[in-house]
Amino acid sequence: MRRLNLPVGQLRWARQGAHSAEHQITRLVAVHRDQKLAYLRTVPLFESCSRAEILWLGRCCELCCVPAGYPLQSEGHHAHEAMILTRGAALSTCRDEPLGMIGPGDLVGDTALLRRQPATCSIRAVEEMEFVAFASQNFTAALARVPSFTAAVMRKVALRRLPHELDGSLRPVRSRP
Numbered sequence: 001m002r003r004l005n006l007p008v009g010q011l012r013w014a015r016q017g018a019h020s021a022e023h024q025i026t027r028l029v030a031v032h033r034d035q036k037l038a039y040l041r042t043v044p045l046f047e048s049c050s051r052a053e054i055l056w057l058g059r060c061c062e063l064c065c066v067p068a069g070y071p072l073q074s075e076g077h078h079a080h081e082a083m084i085l086t087r088g089a090a091l092s093t094c095r096d097e098p099l100g101m102i103g104p105g106d107l108v109g110d111t112a113l114l115r116r117q118p119a120t121c122s123i124r125a126v127e128e129m130e131f132v133a134f135a136s137q138n139f140t141a142a143l144a145r146v147p148s149f150t151a152a153v154m155r156k157v158a159l160r161r162l163p164h165e166l167d168g169s170l171r172p173v174r175s176r177p
Contacts, residue, residue, distance in 0.1 A: 039063060043132060044105045045084050045156070048148040057146060060138035068127045072108050075122040079112035082139040088129030094121040101126075107156050113139055114157075 037058050040046055046054060064083075066072070072090055073079060085106045092099040099121060102108065112119040113136050134142060143150045 033058065036063065039086075040132065043084060043086055045107075045152045046149065048152060049146060050148070053146045053148060057142055057149065060134060060142060062133045063130070064133050065128065065130050066125050068125050070125045070129070071122065072125060072129075072131075073112070073119045073121070073123040075120065076118045078118055079109040080136055082110040082113050082134045082136070083108040083131040084134075086130045086132060088125060088127045090123050090125045090129060092121050092123050105156075107153065110139070110153065110157065 037054055040054050040058055040061075046057065049057065072083060075094065085102060085104055085108065087104055089101055089103045090108070092102055102123065108123050108131070109119070143153065
């Protein structure tokens with residue numbers, strides 16, 4: 001069994017299949033609440049959230065791990081969740097052309113959810129990844145209820161370069177300090 005790098009304790013995982021055996025997503029099924037909250041406090045997007053806000057966010061998100069090659073998002077398909085990447089790297093492509101690498105601290109799926117339109121690019125893990133996932137209704141609820149989270153998401157989206165603004169070169173994956 002694989003587990004997230006949480007501070008202490010035993011974690012139970014369950015495998016949920018996607019389209020084939022090579023595309024398996026591992027979702028945390030049971031973890032002590034304090035462990036989950038400790039993990040969420042390490043996520044840069046939550047750094048300005050209060051303890052009460054972290055508690056609330058913890059109730060509406062899942063901690064996930066996927067293997068290299070797993071498609072996080074497919075161009076032209078509707079997103080069902082927003083993901084905050086916490087470990088690993090993924091390649092973003094548009095019409096099979098590479099746009100760039102994304103990594104810890106980046107958001108995936110948020111634009112498609114907010115616009116209520118199909119995804120504008122595909123994103124595939126290039127190495128094992130961990131992320132915090134919000135189902136679409138939980139993501140919009142979190143934006144409505146947690147102002148510091150909303151401000152952090154808005155900053156991320158404002159700094160994101162759109163496909164037509166890119167010069168085609170790959171940017172390096174940002175590493176956590």
